[in-house]
Every structure is written in C-alpha cells, then in structure tokens.
Amino acid sequence: MLKNFSNVTQRLRRLSSQELDVSGTFQSFLIDLLDEGKLTLDVTRVSVWLFDDLDKPSELINVANTDWQGDELPVQLPALTYENFPAYFSAINSGQSIDANDAAADPRTSEFQECYLTPNHIMTMLDTVIFKNGIPHGVVCCEGNNGVRTWHKDEIAFAEMIADCCSRRLLVKELWQLQLQLTDMAFKDPLTGLSNRRFLMDNAKREISRHARFDHPFSMMMLDIDHFKKINDNHGHETGDLVLKSFAEICVNTLRLEDCMCRLGGEEFIVLLPNTPVNSAMVIAERLRQEIEQSVISTPSGEITITSSFGVAEVNTNLPFGHSLKAVDHAVYQAKAAGRNCVIPAQ
Template sequence: MFIDLSEVTQRLRRMSSEELDVSGSYQSFLLDLIREGKETLVVDQVSVWLFDDISDPKKLINVANTQWDNDLNADDYPVLLCEQYPNYFKAITTGISIDAHDAVTDPRTAEFKNNYLLPNHITTMLDTTIFKNGTPHGVVCFEGRGPLRQWQSAEIAYAEMVADCCSRRLLVNELWTLQQQLTKLAFQDALTGLKNRRYLMDSAHREISRHIRASEPLSVVMLDIDHFKRINDSYGHEIGDVVLKEFAQCCLQALRAEDSLCRLGGEEFIVLLPSTSVAGAQEVAERLRISVEKNIIETAHHYIQVTVSCGVANVALDKPFSYSLKQVDHAVYDAKAQGRNRVACSNS
C-alpha cells in the first residue's frame, strides 16, 4: 500500500486544528482522529489505550475505539494488565512504534495470540506511543484482519502523527479538567463544601437580573450560629469545624434544590431563595431554625446542640446586592437582640 504522506498529513493537521469540545468522554473527542486513521491506513480497527499511572504503569485502559457503537462508562473500559503481557508493555514503554508484520509471531505482540488475536482474526498490528511530557502515556493501536502486512515507513510516520494528535487533545482535556477544578475551588468553601462569598455575589447578580425580567420576588435569609465562640472555647476548633460542617448539612436537607446556601464567613451563612416572597422566606427560615435546634451533633466525646438566629429580607432588585446583605444583617442583629434562636425580618 502506498500513501501520499504529504496529503494525509495536511488533512490530519487541518482536522486537529478544528475547534473541539474536549469536556466529554475520551471517545467523543478522539473518535474523529482514530476514524481518520482507520480510513487512511485501511485497517479494521483503531483504538486508544492509556496507562493507569504514567510513572508506574500497571495496566492499559481502552478509552476510545472505532468498533464501539456508543460511549462506554469509565467503569466499563476494557483493561490490559501489565503482568499478563510483559513483553508488550516493555515494548510500549520504550516509546518505539511496534510494527508487527505478523502479530501472531512477533515477540512484542504474540502474547495476545490465544485470547485476542486468533479469536478476533487479527493478523497485523501497528501500535504507536502517545507521549505526555516526553514519557509514554499510552498507545494508538491499528489492527488489520487481512493478509500479513509489511508496514511502510510512511505508514508508521502517519500513525505516529495520529498518536501525537491524540496526545495534544488529551493535554487540552487535562487542562480543561484542571481549570474546572480550580474554578470549583475558587467558588467553594473548603471546610463545609458549600459555595462561598465570591459565588454568592456572582450568583446574586445573575438572579437579580433574572428576577427583574420575570417580575418575581427574590429573598435572602442570613443564619448566624448562636454563641459559636463559646463552642470553640469549650471544645476546641476541631470540634467547632465539625459543628460547622454538620450545621451546613442540616440546612441543606431543609432546603429546595434551587435554593442557594453559601457560607459567608465564620459562623455566618446565607440562603438565596429564588421566586420567594418575604413571607415565604420567613417560613423557610423558621423551618431551618427548627431543624438546627432539633439536630444533635455527635462527636467522639460530646453531644452538641446549637441554635441559630435568622434574618430575612427581600432582595432589592433595583439596588446592588450589598444593600440587601446589610438589611438582612441588621435583621440577624435584631434576632440576637431579642434573645437568639429566632427569626427576624428586615423592616425595609
């Protein structure tokens, strides 16, 4: 077989440069590349396999395959164990392409003879390494079922280009995943797992705009755990952290899925209540107050009961959200002044 390396390389380069969503499954963002490779090299199957651990690989995981009709769940990905195929793993980790003219007899691939090659009528294989930072990260496997095939240098070079294109997409996917994780951390309270003040301010801005368009009320509840400093002083900050986490979970269970519970800081929490009037918000706040009071927090050596003072306010849609925060903060101050463990409503 003869391929015009210049022509197929240009086609592959154009394909690789196209904008692609790498936020989905491996199969979804690698499939066009391996289909192109299958068509160009005229093979029966192309698959992508990745090492489980690039620094100490124990297995190869099949993450994309031209034979799959649909995406597989990660739990269903086929796996090859290093200990079962030592010669193949040794060859792959050198980074040198495996051009197995006769896959059944080639010492690098013969280990697959009885449990894969013969049952599937695979006769010839061309496997090229995917690199990550110069280290073998996986392999692109081209398999044929026809006559034995002497792989030409141009075919090997093309297959290696496919592997390099896969490598670049995998890197983009990794960077996207990292960015998502960093974004999540930026908007998440590390202790309770709730959204933080930064998220609250961004979310409130969006909700205000949405509620203006919909002409619907938007309310806010502030919760302040009563005498929290006394808990830290009596039991220590580690127990105080346990109380904060348990408090957060207790509140989440009493809220709707669309309600947004955030930790404002310290022992202060905020609930943003979409499409909710002040009267409705007072009912939510009272439900939260009762749930917190009934919840006994169990630690290794203590049973702790806490109460919460709640402030309720209507979000002023024509003003910055900071204005509504001040109003609800004043309402919490009133609840505490009235004896704590109660709900107070802003007068505005």
C-alpha cells in the first residue's frame, strides 16, 4: 500500500509535465518515469515493452529499462514472442492490469517461470497496459524479488498512471516524427532526396546573413545536365529519373559535407559553397565536372554517361539572392554556348 498516495501522484503529475527532448531513444525520454515507478513502488526494475505491430502483434520489444545505464541500449533489444507467451499476450490484449502477486503461480505470468522468473529471482509482477487510440500498444512491467506481494489498489492505480504518462509521451514522439516527415516533404525533392527550391531560397537567405555578418566569402554553382532531353526521348522517363538520382548521388559523394546541393527543377541543380571564395569554387566545380564525366550510370536500358555544364559565382551578400542566381544562370548559358561540359565563372 502506498503512503501519502496523493503526494506521490502529485509528484508524478509534475514529473510528466516537464518538457523533454523526444528526438532520442525511448530509453532517454521514458527513463525518468520508470525510475519514479521503481522508487515509489519499491520494486527491482521497471521496463517498457511495445508491440511490434499494433494491428497484428507478434512480439513485445523491450525499449526502456531501469537496469540500463543512461542512454546505452543492448546491442539487440530483448523481445517476447506471442508463440512462446500466449497467456501473457492475451492478458495484455484484454487491457486489464496484471497484478500477479505470485508471478510463478499466476496463470498470466507463469509462462516466465523457467526462462526468466527463477533465474532472476523474480517473485511478483505488476504490469499495466499502455494504450494507443484505445488499443493496447505495450506494457509497463514492474518486477520485484522481495517475495510474494499483494498489490494494493493504490499501487495498481499508480502503475496505471505511469503507463498513461508513457502513452502520452509516445504520442508526442510520434507527432514529432510525423512533423519531421512533413518537413521533409515540404523541403526535399522526392526523386533525388536533395533539398528543393523552397529550401534553397530559405537557406540562402540565412547563409547570406551569416556570411555578411562575419565577412566570409560565399560562393555557389549551378549545374545543368547536358542533353538530358535526349535521355528521356531515347530511353524513357523512368531511365531519366534513374539518371537524375544517380547524378545526385555522384555529386553529393564528391562535394564537401558542408556544401548544400539542391534541385532547382528539371535537370538544373544549385550548390551553395559556404566560406568559399570564387577561385576555390571553380576548383571544386572542375573536380565535380570531371567526376560526372568519368562516371558510368547503369540502367535497364544499358550504361549511360553524362556531362554537365557549370556556372560559378561569388554570392553578393549585399544584394538579394536572386541577383546572384541570375548571374550564375547566365554563366551556365555561356557554358552551353561554349560547347557544354565546362565550367564558366559569372561575370
């Protein structure tokens, strides 16, 4: 029985209201709740197990555990299968809390006796269900090795509050992941995986402001795949898409980590080169031009080689980005007029 039930629930409410970084592991943003449960219920360990599939669960996967140190996770997360523990899975799917006073004798948990209870000296268990949209999503498992124990209704209620707090945090993490996906959709080109024009314009403004503030050189290049229309006409648009994806991979693997490559549209691409004077940008562009020229792209239609025309410019941080964009676009036009597959600096 919990002493001062009102006090411990108030402490849990305050704990669950704190802001957390949900970008990490389940362990990192659930462990404070589990530690609170372990301390308040005076048990050996508390852990969270989540179903692998909400519609047709076949496994429970251990995603957080008070036995684990910090954010360090096992190389392979422990898992329970429905095939080996059908009674336990059925009990969880019922949605009812499992108050196994004597875990070895309780039919809902006795399946664990030989493989887990006896080796780890676990004698009592209190498992409460984590719900998602009213459907069991997992379980908070509280285990004790201090003998058989009769779980009081206040202890069961507190453990259920722990499970509800976990449920809310899991929902916040899911919403955060959804937001990341929506952001990717808004700012990434779905074909190549590169950032898109919208991201380019937003990022360019930030980079211009940063480089102007510190008076650092800032350059950019535009790339246009030569005769790309012929690839689509001769081999089809599916092959053309494959060439665009391969082209993007070649460029990203050749450029520096700090460089930002975006798909402007069609077969046109922009690369922002932070902290780079225009003479260095010309060297980078020439190295990339050679890498593209020497690469062979394998497609269902056969091996394809491509070239690209480049325009390079130093970004004028005193003017809107569109001014530099027009300059580098004109340089690409000059590269095309000069016979393609070359690098031309903006005038």
